[in-house]
Amino acid sequence: MLTDTHTHLYSEAFDEDQKEMMQRAIEAGVERFFVPAIDSAYTPAMLELKRKYPENVHLMAGLHPTHVKDNYVEELAHVKEMLGKEEYVAVGEIGIDLYWSDEFKVQQIEAFKTQIEWSIERELPIAIHCRDAFDEVFEVLESYRGTCLNGIFHCFTGTFEQALLAIELKMSLGIGGVATFKNGKIDKFLKEIDLKHIVLETDAPYLAPVPHRGKRNESAYVSLVAQKLAEIYDTSIEHVAEVTTLNSTKIFGV
DSSP states (O other): OEEESSOOTTSGGGTTTHHHHHHHHHHTTEEEEEEOOOOGGGHHHHHHHHHHOTTTEEEEEOOOGGGOOTTHHHHHHHHHHHHHHSOOSEEEEEEEEOSSOOTTHHHHHHHHHHHHHHHHHHTOOEEEEEESOHHHHHHHHHTTTTSSOOEEETTOOOOHHHHHHHHHTTEEEEEOGGGGSTTOOGGGTGGGSOGGGEEEOOOTTSSOOTTSTTSOOOGGGHHHHHHHHHHHTTSOHHHHHHHHHHHHHHHHOO
């Protein structure tokens, strides 16, 4: 059994074939799908997905850092409302993204901290989005050192030293298609990280692994990530699937 700990199954990219895409994933052995939020516009589609696949799909609530805009206070209010009303297993994806623009950097940091505090109050894990912002993300996480804060550093692309720091701060590393890229870099040191700190993800429909790089990603391809990790760790894909699924169970409590 494989677990995709980060997949946007409700994305418009799957409007034409969501049912078939889900079937391909289940046939590939992916039985658990953890679905991060982006903003309030996607909530109806997320709830509908949960209604269709109640045993397989588990939802997160959160405001994605690239969607922190002028209306972020209203968006955060929506996240808080969802956390109090529906059965969510994590707060995410949340974090800081300075790749496109730093116009809302201050607001991104405020939103990140606010949502972390909600996760601590509810004893829920978080899913961190970080792009061109490792220093800023770690500065925020350090301020919560010693609390019950834990979760997943989604799509981890940092250095070995940053990986160790993330683990020290009770974050597991979300590993996806980037591990299969020729210039992905993380495959160079992953074997130095105990598999107990690793979970699998796709970030579908983005970041498809080789040989689908550049095309639409889907959750079935998490098996390709597992295969790559089996090569890196010199073990079987069954062992990778077993350990990473167990890791995800400990994180999400599902």
